[in-house]
Amino acid sequence: MSSAAFTILGVAGSLRRQSYNRALLRAAAELVPPHVAIETFDIGRLPHFNQDVEAEGDPPEVRELKERLRAADALLIATPEYNWSTPGVLKNAIDWASRPPSSTPLKHKPVAIMGASPGLLGTARAQLALRQALIFPDAWVLPNPQVVVMGAADKFDENGSLTDERTRGSVRNLVEALVAWARRLGPD
Numbered sequence: 001m002s003s004a005a006f007t008i009l010g011v012a013g014s015l016r017r018q019s020y021n022r023a024l025l026r027a028a029a030e031l032v033p034p035h036v037a038i039e040t041f042d043i044g045r046l047p048h049f050n051q052d053v054e055a056e057g058d059p060p061e062v063r064e065l066k067e068r069l070r071a072a073d074a075l076l077i078a079t080p081e082y083n084w085s086t087p088g089v090l091k092n093a094i095d096w097a098s099r100p101p102s103s104t105p106l107k108h109k110p111v112a113i114m115g116a117s118p119g120l121l122g123t124a125r126a127q128l129a130l131r132q133a134l135i136f137p138d139a140w141v142l143p144n145p146q147v148v149v150m151g152a153a154d155k156f157d158e159n160g161s162l163t164d165e166r167t168r169g170s171v172r173n174l175v176e177a178l179v180a181w182a183r184r185l186g187p188d
């Protein structure tokens with residue numbers, strides 16, 4: 001666990017090794033202010049949501065996700081766009097974390113969303129779908145700024161480092177805005 005004054009849990013919505021979105025999250029972790037740390041949770045470890053499984057008690061990976069969400073001061077999600085929406089693995093993680101509605105760790109959690117795509121719209125549609133999924137669990141999603149990374153193939157190098165200076169600036173601004181948003185909202 002981090003000793004930083006402000007801890008962000010980072011979740012990437014792609015399981016792909018060379019994922020742009022995992023790379024975007026790594027870039028965010030490099031660009032945070034000194035008192036802020038980004039820790040990540042790998043959603044590929046989660047089972048498919050099944051209400052029968054849930055009724056028998058959360059699997060250990062789900063318990064860990066919920067505990068780490070509860071412990072974090074904020075959540076940062078990097079989402080790919082699949083078929084104009086957010087990938088199933090990411091929705092699956094939100095579905096697990098959203099339960100039960102009365103005590104979900106997403107409730108009043110400050111959240112920021114970003115995303116990268118090789119296409120022209122840079123995950124804009126997926127980000128909207130993700131915002132929608134976070135309404136019912138009562139997460140507090142930062143309205144702006146938006147980080148919509150289009151043409152991702154030109155913005156990362158072959159090692160998955162974010163090389164585009166403008167995008168690096170946008171990611172830094174987003175993290176700073178998330179910290180300010182969380183402080184403004186205060187502890188729940």
Ligand SMILES: Cc1cc2nc3c(=O)[nH]c(=O)nc-3n(C[C@H](O)[C@H](O)[C@H](O)COP(=O)(O)O)c2cc1C
Nearest residue numbers: 014016019020021022080081082083084117118119
């Ligand atoms: C099932 C599937 C659906 C996709 N649909 C979209 C889409 O709607 N819009 C888009 O911009 N890219 C789409 N793509 C391309 C992804 O943006 C691209 O694969 C991207 O690299 C995925 O994110 P990642 O690099 O983080 O894994 C799709 C890819 C897959 C595999």
